[in-house]
Amino acid sequence: MSTIVFIDTRGNKIPKAAQEAVTYASKLAGAPVTAITFGGGSGLESLGANGASKVIVARGVTALDSQQLTKLVTDIASKESANTIVFVHDGTGKAVAPRVAAKLKAGAVAGAIALPEGNRFKRNVFSGKAQAYLEVTSPVKVISIMANSIPISTDGGAATVEEYSGDPGPSRVTLKELRKAGEGIPLPEAEIVVSAGRGMKGPENWAPVEELAKELGAATACSRPVADMHWRPHHEHVGQTGVAIRPNCYIAIGISGAIQHLAGVNQSKVIAVINKDPEAPFFKAADYGIVGDAFEIMPKLIEAAKKLNAER
Amino acid sequence: MKILVLLSQVPDTTARIAFTDGNTKFDANGVTFIVNPYDEWYALVRALELKEAAGVGSVTTITVGGADTEATIRKGLAIGADEAVRVDAQPTEALQVAEQVAAYSKDKGFDLILAGKETIDHNGAQVGGMVAELLDLPYIPLASKLDISGTTATVERDVPGGVEVLEVALPMVLSAAKGMAEQRIPNMRGIMAARTKPLTVVPAAATDNVANTALFELPPPKGAVKMIPAEDAGKLIELLHTEAKVI
Numbered sequence: 001m002s003t004i005v006f007i008d009t010r011g012n013k014i015p016k017a018a019q020e021a022v023t024y025a026s027k028l029a030g031a032p033v034t035a036i037t038f039g040g041g042s043g044l045e046s047l048g049a050n051g052a053s054k055v056i057v058a059r060g061v062t063a064l065d066s067q068q069l070t071k072l073v074t075d076i077a078s079k080e081s082a083n084t085i086v087f088v089h090d091g092t093g094k095a096v097a098p099r100v101a102a103k104l105k106a107g108a109v110a111g112a113i114a115l116p117e118g119n120r121f122k123r124n125v126f127s128g129k130a131q132a133y134l135e136v137t138s139p140v141k142v143i144s145i146m147a148n149s150i151p152i153s154t155d156g157g158a159a160t161v162e163e164y165s166g167d168p169g170p171s172r173v174t175l176k177e178l179r180k181a182g183e184g185i186p187l188p189e190a191e192i193v194v195s196a197g198r199g200m201k202g203p204e205n206w207a208p209v210e211e212l213a214k215e216l217g218a219a220t221a222c223s224r225p226v227a228d229m230h231w232r233p234h235h236e237h238v239g240q241t242g243v244a245i246r247p248n249c250y251i252a253i254g255i256s257g258a259i260q261h262l263a264g265v266n267q268s269k270v271i272a273v274i275n276k277d278p279e280a281p282f283f284k285a286a287d288y289g290i291v292g293d294a295f296e297i298m299p300k301l302i303e304a305a306k307k308l309n310a311e312r
Numbered sequence: 313m314k315i316l317v318l319l320s321q322v323p324d325t326t327a328r329i330a331f332t333d334g335n336t337k338f339d340a341n342g343v344t345f346i347v348n349p350y351d352e353w354y355a356l357v358r359a360l361e362l363k364e365a366a367g368v369g370s371v372t373t374i375t376v377g378g379a380d381t382e383a384t385i386r387k388g389l390a391i392g393a394d395e396a397v398r399v400d401a402q403p404t405e406a407l408q409v410a411e412q413v414a415a416y417s418k419d420k421g422f423d424l425i426l427a428g429k430e431t432i433d434h435n436g437a438q439v440g441g442m443v444a445e446l447l448d449l450p451y452i453p454l455a456s457k458l459d460i461s462g463t464t465a466t467v468e469r470d471v472p473g474g475v476e477v478l479e480v481a482l483p484m485v486l487s488a489a490k491g492m493a494e495q496r497i498p499n500m501r502g503i504m505a506a507r508t509k510p511l512t513v514v515p516a517a518a519t520d521n522v523a524n525t526a527l528f529e530l531p532p533p534k535g536a537v538k539m540i541p542a543e544d545a546g547k548l549i550e551l552l553h554t555e556a557k558v559i
């Protein structure tokens with residue numbers, strides 16, 4: 001019986017989430033594991049450092065065809081007699097992990113946030129307002145992990161890289177276009193997030209938000225009405241109906257802290273809130289707070305961030 | 313165009329989250345239940361728009377749940393679904409729900425099966441993909457746009473660093489995220505019509521039992537917030553660096 005891990009390594013560098021998943025799988029197995037990936041990514045041997053002994057890559061599969069990728073994963077799972085298959089709980093993992101689980105009649109843990117205790121996996125439920133322990137009773141287990149759930153280990157050696165020799169089957173999905181939305185740090189991966197709400201009054205006032213984010217190496221986010229009014233792009237919307245994030249540090253500016261907003265950010269390690277209303281509900285969920293006008297406070301924060309950067 | 317929409321029932325977004333029976337059961341006492349927002353706002357509304365644009369076809373909703381879900385199911389009919397199906401089983405976990413949906417829909421010839429991105433209580437993002445596998449259909453999760461032309465669907469989804477445009481052969485399954493449609497508020501006519509639209513209850517099929525939630529836990533209460541005077545706002549950056557050590 002063995003553990004294998006499926007990761008998305010398309011793009012020019014190995015994502016942090018992939019390194020976390022390989023680390024998680026090898027910790028679970030107590031030994032180096034086989035990693036499965038697809039597309040044209042390079043530098044795959046470096047996954048050895050995170051705990052992969054071997055990387056099997058299906059270069060011919062480039063689009064997110066969940067049927068082909070399911071065939072790929074279950075082929076290798078059967079070859080390696082895998083009883084545990086680890087995924088990342090991101091857009092790619094969500095396409096493949098449920099299929100693999102249904103095919104193998106495996107109990108599937110969506111968004112594990114820690115290594116298990118026996119067969120019990122801890123995960124967030126009720127949009128982060130509670131946690132649950134899911135007990136998996138099937139012989140095969142499918143586990144998708146949340147970003148930032150495990151520190152990456154880097155003490156392994158190099159992995160061997162092999163081309164997948166099987167047939168992933170016909171494709172019913174074609175990638176027509178990939179529209180780039182600018183550089184920036186992808187929100188779900190960001191360790192620091194600077195977020196702003198309706199208190200910013202209008203899209204023309206976002207320059208200080210972006211500047212503070214840049215100084216801190218942070219991603220930018222926003223509340224739902226801000227995205228709905230098209231002040232900011234939809235992919236920045238965090239909360240119950242937007243993206244759920246769990247950065248180390250979440251700085252919220254001019255956001256009231258409605259329960260649906262908190263649902264997407266309450267897993268942040270540290271929350272700092274800036275709001276002119278001392279009664280804003282967000283302060284109850286915050287670690288640090290400043291009561292005041294964002295337009296007066298932002299320049300002070302930017303200046304302090306610049307000073308910090310100059311010192312380190 | 314024959315469309316199936318998966319509707320789940322969840323606690324209202326403002327519901328107080330508490331547990332009973334030694335933290336093994338959700339405490340539904342005093343909780344209002346709603347249609348899962350992703351299912352209602354995006355999957356169902358887009359299904360209705362596609363049917364309206366085509367001028368023919370039907371939109372059926374399916375819910376796996378007890379009789380207590382019927383008020384929620386009627387909301388879907390009030391918004392405009394033609395008929396509703398309830399599979400008479402208490403949902404326990406994702407594969408069980410997916411097997412119920414697949415058992416009902418396998419010989420019904422749906423062109424399109426739409427789920428929500430995830431339930432806001434279970435947060436699995438699993439059921440849609442599992443249904444697709446059980447029916448051997450393509451599956452795209454987290455779609456923010458869906459258009460149909462003939463037997464091909466064009467689907468957009470947000471990916472790290474951009475938007476991916478995919479073409480998929482029908483029939484297919486997808487899960488709907490924000491962007492796909494605008495929320496519709498049911499009007500009086502819709503609410504009246506919903507009372508007489510068919511709501512069929514089908515018996516549960518046999519399913520596998522592969523996992524169960526053994527225990528819930530509430531996060532420890534937050535410590536007191538540390539307030540920084542506005543004049544000293546820069547101190548926040550310093551504290552985040554030296555005290556919290558997160559920047």
Ligand SMILES: Cc1cc2nc3c(=O)[nH]c(=O)nc-3n(C[C@H](O)[C@H](O)[C@H](O)COP(=O)(O)OP(=O)(O)OC[C@H]3O[C@@H](n4cnc5c(N)ncnc54)[C@H](O)[C@@H]3O)c2cc1C
Binds near residue numbers: 200
């Ligand atoms: C089913 C459902 C799902 C939802 N999902 C989400 C979700 O995913 N994400 C989300 O964010 N919301 C969501 N909402 C909406 C949510 O309830 C709130 O309406 C929303 O979060 C409010 O956004 P806001 O804080 O930016 O705006 P407001 O509530 O208008 O708050 C603005 C804040 O800015 C402060 N302010 C104003 N001027 C200044 C200034 N000059 N300096 C400093 N502070 C200032 C005000 O004191 C106020 O607290 C959802 C609602 C529902 C019903």
Ligand SMILES: Nc1ncnc2c1ncn2[C@@H]1O[C@H](COP(=O)(O)O)[C@@H](O)[C@H]1O
Binds near residue numbers: 406428
């Ligand atoms: N009990 C249920 N009945 C019908 N559809 C469901 C049920 N549970 C989940 N779904 C559908 O599957 C989607 C994903 O659910 P989940 O995997 O629980 O996050 C939901 O948005 C619904 O569309």
